[in-house]
Amino acid sequence: MAKLLFPTGKFLNVARGTLRPLGRADVARYAEAVTVSRVQCVVSATTDKGHPALKLTSQGSQNPTLVLSKQEPHNELSQGQSALLGDGEAFSLICTRPDLAIRVEMDPADLQPESRPEPDALAHPITPTAATTSPSKAAAPAEAPSSGDIQDEDKLPSSPYASDDGGASPGRPTRPRHLPTAAAASAPAAGTAAGTNSAASSPGEEAPAAAGDTPGPSRGGQGRRSSGGGGGGGGAGSARGVGNDKPPAATRPPVVLLLAGLPGSGKSTFSRLLMEASPIAWVHINQDAIRSGGRPGSREQCITAAKAALAQGACCIIDRCHGDAQQRSSFLALAAERGVAAHCVALQQPPELCARRVADRTDHPGGVQGNGGKRVVYQMAKQQQVGNSWPPACSEGFVSIMDCNNDADAAAAVAAWALYGREEPAASSAAATTAAEAAAGAAHGSAQVTHGSARAPSGSKKQRYLAEAARTLAAWEAHAGKRKRPSAGITAFFKPAAAAAGSGRSAAAAAAAGAGTAAPAASAAPAAKAAAGRAGAGAAGTTAAAKLVGKRPASPVPLAAAGSPKRRAVGVQPGGAEDAGGAVVEQKKKQSCDKPQEGTAGAREAGTSSPASQPGGDSGAGASGRNAFSVLMASATRNARDGGPAGAGAANASSSKHPSDLDTASDKRFKLTAPWAQHLRKVALSPEDSGQKIFHKDDQVILIADAYPKARHHALVIARDPSLRSITDLRARHVPLLSHMRRVAEEWVRDQRKQDPETAAFKLGFHAVPSMCQLHMHVVSQDFDSPSLKNKKHWNSFTTPFFIPFDNLERELVAQGRHTPISPDEEKELETQELRCHGCSKVQKSLPELKQHIVACGAVKGLVGL
DNA sequence: GTTCTAGAAC
DNA sequence: GTTCTAGAAC
The missing domain is CATH 2.60.40 (Immunoglobulin-like)
Structure with missing residues (x-):
């Protein structure tokens, strides 16, 4: 075998x-x-x-x-x-x-x-390996004794969220089988006591060192235990985590939930409560708890454990301090690799509180405790302060971030995430919603939030998924909306998410959709009114979107303050609903750089029912903007679509148009009719007459060098199909064409490598809002060493989500049948983002400085890729 | 997509 | 002085 x-x-x-x-x-x-x-x-x-x-x-x-x-x-x-x-x-x-x-x-x-x-x-072809953490079999006795994983810095008897889960933990569930009891947690695990002194060499990420995994202050190793099991013996290097012994979500994709915060901020308490409250499998991965021979685990071990958990369909909680973007990037990369969404809960408790908690504890597996631990807290807090990547930003790749400034916030975040994967029917969802409301209400000592009316929609699977997720996240939004300083980033996330819930959305979700930062969820009624207005015309919604996003200051200096645009979710379309609605209002006579040929994609798609009808189309253009849910729920959507004989969305498609049917043609951003924008089209349709040097030509594509290369190697693979003016013209049936484009690109890359073996990695992808007519894919080396790279827009067009990686587009086409364009607001924001190194994520003040930086940046040198 | 320009910011 | 942004024109 x-x-x-x-x-x-x-x-x-x-x-x-x-x-x-x-x-x-x-x-x-x-x-x-x-x-x-x-x-x-x-x-x-x-x-x-x-x-x-x-x-x-x-x-x-x-x-x-x-x-x-x-x-x-x-x-x-x-x-x-x-x-x-x-x-x-x-x-x-x-x-x-x-x-x-x-x-x-x-x-x-x-x-x-x-x-x-x-x-x-x-x-049963899926057989967990010996190194695999099964959500149902995680922490098998021989593999992972159930001690020391959860009970680290966050046993916080003084915390209302830790000591009284009546509000934070819906249903006051019993402790999961594999979670350590307090008694077990305090008992040293057999086989791990020996050699504990060696643990002093590295406390894992708890160390305040910039590198995250570098050795930290020496600490005593007494009383440390291992949840990694096996002591220093068998199983070393295996993937370990502690699961909650619950089944993976049957219909929800797993997620990576990255916790970030100082020691003592409540990460492990959060994990414990969530694992208790959630109906689905979560695996808790804590670097300090993955110990072998008394030494803390490595980041690689955490990643391995996360991979194993995800492979089993379990959600992962990555419990590390994650004080800077570099540390977080490993897990973002993992999530991306696995095609799952990465979310973050950033526990931003005051350092003084964290230090006090750490000083009081005596049983932290990494030894971050006592006065020594206190010093670690302050050192890390200082590093956070002087660094430029705290708190975590959605621009790093998180689908959402929940900023928790106190235990009430954390409790609400627990309650919100406990709703993820909670299945219909109505009874359970209502219970979950009620739990979330209770959490939010208890956290504030205020009345219940107003979205309890969320009902289990009776529509398609897709609708149910979206509604379920909307409830999950609206629970947090309801909380965030009531606190003193609502997070614009979260608000921006929830707004389109709520809209995406369509008819199933709750009042609170509607409030989130309509209220924006100015008055988040302050009142369901005005919000509902706004939502109604949005559905009708879009004008009011556009205003709301403008309020939400705000006018970006002309100053290029990035601000890390709450509400900074950088905290918006990648891939989220803050004004999605409104913008799409606005597109309806502004719809003009359809333009194109050429009249679509008879039977071309544009002609066929417009006004006709498409088998690859898009998600969200059933709730109107306003509900189908790209947003976090479209990422999060992509697979579920695909499942829903494929579930029916003709696709669940087929019947819906006839009643609404996809934004892509509108945007390319009517959106003024797509200046594809301008004379100067025709060059690539001429190359595609009449290569011999274009005067362009052509490196590859076949029936489907042409490859040319970019006239203004933004890197040492920069080519364009142009589709020759005249109906393909931009990525919005693509449909699922074009996936084979994309594959061909990739192959041509890869062949060109191989040739470039022969000439320039030291060339950094290459990227393949598309601009979200192309300036040139005719579908073209950029193939660009990652050195970005070119005099033609002159301004921020150039840089951001290749290093932010404005650049849509090939695989992302392919996945979107597979999942949704077409690409949903970004909103003008998102486009603007992506264009004007701070100049951030694509290797190490450090922000640079100016383009010249950035160029200097990337030449020397080791992270850039270390980039590998196509 | 580009270049060019003016004015502002640093 | 350099660098950035925005707008116009192509």
Whole structure:
């Protein structure tokens, strides 16, 4: 039985023959670009009939898309479909879902009876490895004694959120089986006492060192325990975490929830409460608790543990201090690699409080306790202060960030996240909502929030998912809206999220949608009115959006104050609903750089029902803007769409238009009709007449050098289909074309590498709002060493989400059938973001300084990629 | 997409 | 003095 271990941690069991890994093309090199897992294999299987056959079958309720690239063209396999491969054939297997269950089997008809695979083996191809943390089997006794993981710095008897979970922990659940009891936590784990002194060399990330994992102040090692289990013996290096012994969410993708905060800020208490309250599997990963031989674990071990948990469909809580962006980036990259959303809860308790708590505790697994621990807290607080990446920013890649300034905030965040994955029907959702309300209300000592009317919508799966998630997040929003300093970033996140909930949205969600920063959730009634106005005309909503986002000051100096635009969510369209509505108002006669040909994408799509109808279309243009939910729920949406015979959205498509049908044509940002914007189109349609030097030409694409390269190597792969003016014209059926564009690009990159072996990584992607007509993909090296890179817009167009990585677009097309354009507000913000190094994320004051920096930046040198 | 210009900010 | 932004024109 040959086995192939996929990056997801899953096995492929092959009854006969072998799967030989050729190598892994890890697209995780670019955090934002990662959407898939890739493994290259060679099939080597023979049958008694002399013709080899290996059957690959996608499997699972998520209806994953399994793309099997077998030479060219590639095949796309949907659930239940399979492909046969011949002996020695090389192929790439692309799993578009990290939790994809892949079944590999020999064709039974070709197998000799004695060699047929064990039915059980095929029925359960996902076999946790010894190093895998199963949400249901995590912390098996031999692997991870259940001590020391949760009970670190955050046993806070003085905290209302820790000591009284009546508000914070819905339902006052019993302690999960694998969570340590207080008694267990205080008892040293057998086998780990020896050698505890060595732990003094590194307290893990608790250390105030900038590098995060570098050694910190020496501390005594007495009384430290390991939840990593096995002492210094067996299991070293294995992935460990503590799960809550609950099943993974059946219909929700796992998430990475990164906690950030000083020691003593309440991270582990947050984890414990969430794991108790949540109905789904969470695995708690704490670097200090992953100990081996008395030494704290490494970041890599945390990542390994997270990978294993995600592979099992469990959500992950990454419990580290995460004081700067660099530390956080590892887990953002992991989330991106796995195609899951990364969220953050930033616990920003006053350092004095954290220090007091740390000083009082005596059983922290990393020894951050007592007076020594107190010093660590203040050192870390100082580093946070002088650094430029605290608090965490959505621009780092988080889908959402919940800023918690006190225990009440933390309790509300727990309550909100406890709703994630909570299934319908109405009874449970109502209970969850009530719990969230109770938490929010208790936290403030105020009346319950007003979104208790959230009802289980009776619509499609998609609607239910969105509504469920909206409730989850509205619970936090309701809290955030009541506190003194609402977070603009969170408000910006919730607003489109609530809109996306469509008819299922609650009053609070509507409030979040309409109120914005000026009056977040202050009153459901005005908000509902605003929402109604938005649905009708969009004008009022546009105003609200402007209030929310605010006018960015002309000064380029970035401010880290709450409400700074930088804290907005990446990929979130703050004015999405309103902007789309505005587009309706402003819709003009459709323009194009050329009249679409008969039967072209534009002509076909407009006003017609599309099988790849978009999510959110059923609630009008105002509800279909790109937002956090569209990212978070992408797979669920795909599932919902694929669930019905003709797609759940098919019936809806006829009643509404997708924003992309409007924006490219009517949005003034798309100046695709300008004469100067026609050059690429001329190249595409008449390459011989364009006078352009062409490096590659075929029926589908042309590759040219960018006329104003922004890096040492910068090319454009231009689609030749005249109907494809921009990415908004793309549909799911164009995925093969995109794949071809990628291949052409990769070939060009290989050539460039031959000439310039030291070239940094390359990126493939598209500008969110292109200036030139005709779909074109940028292929650009990451040195950004070019005199043509002259201003902030240039820089940000390649280093912010304005640059849509190839994989992201491909995933969006697969998931939603089309690309949803960003809003003008988001475009503006992305263009004007501070100048941040794409390697180390440090902000530079000016472009010349940035250019100097990137030449010397080790992180840039270390970039790997295509 | 670009260049050029003027004015402001540093 | 340099650098940035914004607008106009192409």
